[in-house]
Amino acid sequence: MxxxxxxxxxxxxxxxGMAEYWWSARGAALALRPERQLSPIAPPGFSRLRPLIHKGWEMVLAALELSRPELDLEAYLGDYPGHIHAALERWQLQPHQLQERLEQLRREAIRQDPQAWLALHRxxxxxxxxxxxxxxxxxxxxxxxxxxxxxxxxxxxxxxxxxxxxxxxxxxxxxxxxxxxxxxxxxxxxxxxxxxxxxxxxxxxxxxxxxxxxxxxxxxxxxxxxxxxxxxxxxxxxxxxxxxxxxxx
Incomplete structure (x- = not known):
């Protein structure tokens, strides 16, 4: 055989790559919505959402959602697909915009300091x-x-x-x-x-x-x-x- x-x-x-996920998701989210407040340290909610996240653009959307003080995380976890759709409407963004911003940020990070970017993974x-x-x-x-x-x-x-x-x-x-x-x-x-x-x-x-x-x-x-x-x-x-x-x- x-x-x-x-x-x-x-x-x-x-x-x-959990450290890199938050670093890049946060950076892309702030590039799209610089007025939002997002901690450099990944919030516990991001780790809880990560098993549901399928594509890179969803990470950026999750970061934007986690900047909302009124976010009901348990409801989000209970109906992830429904909340993803609602979040895209709320932020008036398309998946390709989120994905492009994420990949642009990563490309720039690799160009500027590849070792620092690699160090975010293990x-x-x-x-x-x-x-x-x-x-x-x-x-x-x-x-x-x-x-x-x-x-x-x-x-x-x-x-x-x-x-x-x-x-x-x-x-x-x-x-x-x-x-x-x-x-x-x-x-x-x-x-x-x-x-x-x-x-x-x-x-x-x-x-x-x-x-x-x-x-x-x-x-x-x-x-x-x-x-x-x-x-x-x-x-x-x-x-x-x-x-x-x-x-x-």
Missing amino acids: APPLLVFDFDGVLVD PYPGVPERLAALAAEGSDWLVLTTKGGAFARQLLKAYGLQPLAVYGHEQGSKPEVLLRLAAEQPQPLWFVEDRRPTLEAVRQTPGLDTVRCFLVSWGYLGPGDAEQLPAGIQLLQPRQFAQPLADWP
Whole structure:
């Protein structure tokens, strides 16, 4: 049997970038609305919203929302999609405006002081070593992220990691990219992600029923995300991740 092609999400699986998320989200939010008051220190509400955030522009919107003293965070958490729609109306902004401002800020940060920007991230313990060992096991791996591909490549290069490819948000949604990979690659696909709704969307996509899905326990999980997982999604613990692929759940 051919070895699998491992497809890794980036943020929350390979790299913990929570400090950078708030730094960049806050900076982009203040560039769009300089009159708002936002602490340099990430508020607890941002960490609670992070498991629900799917794309970069949502981080900027979350930062703007957290500048509102009257924000009902529990209601926000209870109906995230509805509140995202309402927030876009409230701030009179479009996703592309938020995304462009976020990526502009990141590009400028990398140009001015790349080491300071890189220092806002940290790879999860043992992850770079495990990825480097995959080559010895005869398994290729690539990255599939909703981050801009250029930013993911910059970080991977800093850690000395060379995936087969990096697919950023520019290449389409994760199910769309996985469908293309499934059509192009003879190898079985294993998809490693920290966002349960993304894995559920993959499982519900026709043509992806043979993709093995793993939810990592060390990512940005929300309350209950690791419980009662549907068929086809396995929880992956750090000790299992470190083991040979044949021993993964």
